[in-house]
Amino acid sequence: MKYCSHCGAQVVLKVPPGETLLRFVCEACQTVHYQNPKIVAGCIPEWEDKILLCRRAIEPRLGLWTFPAGFMELDETTEQAAARETLEEAKVEVEIKSLFAVFSLLRVNQVYVIFRGKMRSQDFGVGHESSDVQLFSPTKIPWESLAFPVIHETLERYVEDAGRGRFDVHFGVVQPMKR
Amino acid sequence: MKYCSHCGAQVVLKVPPGETLLRFVCEACQTVHYQNPKIVAGCIPEWEDKILLCRRAIEPRLGLWTFPAGFMELDETTEQAAARETLEEAKVEVEIKSLFAVFSLLRVNQVYVIFRGKMRSQDFGVGHESSDVQLFSPTKIPWESLAFPVIHETLERYVEDAGRGRFDVHFGVVQPMKR
Numbered sequence: 001m002k003y004c005s006h007c008g009a010q011v012v013l014k015v016p017p018g019e020t021l022l023r024f025v026c027e028a029c030q031t032v033h034y035q036n037p038k039i040v041a042g043c044i045p046e047w048e049d050k051i052l053l054c055r056r057a058i059e060p061r062l063g064l065w066t067f068p069a070g071f072m073e074l075d076e077t078t079e080q081a082a083a084r085e086t087l088e089e090a091k092v093e094v095e096i097k098s099l100f101a102v103f104s105l106l107r108v109n110q111v112y113v114i115f116r117g118k119m120r121s122q123d124f125g126v127g128h129e130s131s132d133v134q135l136f137s138p139t140k141i142p143w144e145s146l147a148f149p150v151i152h153e154t155l156e157r158y159v160e161d162a163g164r165g166r167f168d169v170h171f172g173v174v175q176p177m178k179r
Numbered sequence: 180m181k182y183c184s185h186c187g188a189q190v191v192l193k194v195p196p197g198e199t200l201l202r203f204v205c206e207a208c209q210t211v212h213y214q215n216p217k218i219v220a221g222c223i224p225e226w227e228d229k230i231l232l233c234r235r236a237i238e239p240r241l242g243l244w245t246f247p248a249g250f251m252e253l254d255e256t257t258e259q260a261a262a263r264e265t266l267e268e269a270k271v272e273v274e275i276k277s278l279f280a281v282f283s284l285l286r287v288n289q290v291y292v293i294f295r296g297k298m299r300s301q302d303f304g305v306g307h308e309s310s311d312v313q314l315f316s317p318t319k320i321p322w323e324s325l326a327f328p329v330i331h332e333t334l335e336r337y338v339e340d341a342g343r344g345r346f347d348v349h350f351g352v353v354q355p356m357k358r
Contacts, residue, residue, distance in 0.1 A: 001183050002186070003187035004182065005184045027343055036217045037252075038215045071213065072216055073216075078290055078350070093279060099348055102278060111218055113292075126299055171257070
């Protein structure tokens with residue numbers, strides 16, 4: 001951030017009066033420009049004992065597998081965002097059944113809010129951000145080809161919970177990929 | 180938003196190529212300025228069978244009661260944000276025990292992520308955004324003097340769960356205050 005989105009003057013990085021953290025501040029119009037983490041809403045779409053995964057047709061991690069997830073928009077709930085992403089990426093409607101996980105990703109300042117969703121029909125499709133969409137049983141998940149650590153962590157916990165027949169709600173921090 | 184925070188040119192409201200929603204776009208440097216909901220991290224601090232509430236010393240809703248909650252910052256997890264707010268507003272350290280609720284507030288584009296926290300000691304204090312801090316048993320919660328609908332909704336569910344001795348993880352939308 002270099003310029004004030006309110007008045008167009010240059011901003012400076014400083015600690016505003018009464019605060020303790022560095023912020024971008026406009027000294028022309030006094031606006032403090034706060035920056036905050038973004039929510040990625042995700043859904044694990046379920047059909048009988050299988051789950052629906054999408055192969056990414058876009059960067060980053062093109063060609064790798066994920067469950068439907070994306071940035072939450074203004075004027076929607078997290079559940080609506082998760083269902084919308086599922087419709088966009090896998091062309092299927094889901095009924096959001098339960099919250100499954102809230103994971104913080106420090107390096108990228110994202111918080112994943114992930115739900116389990118019951119597919120309203122078995123007819124799914126390949127959305128424009130996907131190159132393939134398939135149902136996987138928990139024993140057939142493509143562990144070596146998952147797009148992000150948070151996808152891996154989420155599906156590991158999902159498979160464990162599914163195996164014992166009881167789903168918890170998970171939270172915590174997910175570490176970035178080793179490079 | 181009137182000006183591009185990247186280059187200082189005026190932005191326009193338009194649907195970028197390949198997208199479906201109106202965004203603020205800079206036609207000088209082509210930056211798309213996405214706007215997203217913000218996370219408010221909250222904590223219900225517990226001591227034996229009581230919970231800690233703070234009386235707000237700041238607007239909005241000055242003088243009314245809330246549990247510690249505030250905007251999540253960059254470079255922290257939701258749990259760290261909830262614990263930080265508790266330390267700032269009620270001067271007590273908590274151990275985050277479990278996720279309690281994820282509530283979407285459409286009108287203000289906020290998502291509350293609320294945890295239960297075990298107070299590490301009975302010594303709490305009055306933080307600079309509070310005018311009073313007190314432990315309340317579930318039967319003594321000041322229902323008529325709570326700051327926001329989301330506080331009311333959360334504490335209602337909390338008291339219900341506490342009463343039957345089993346805590347669920349809640350999610351959904353919280354409607355704004357009737358005016």
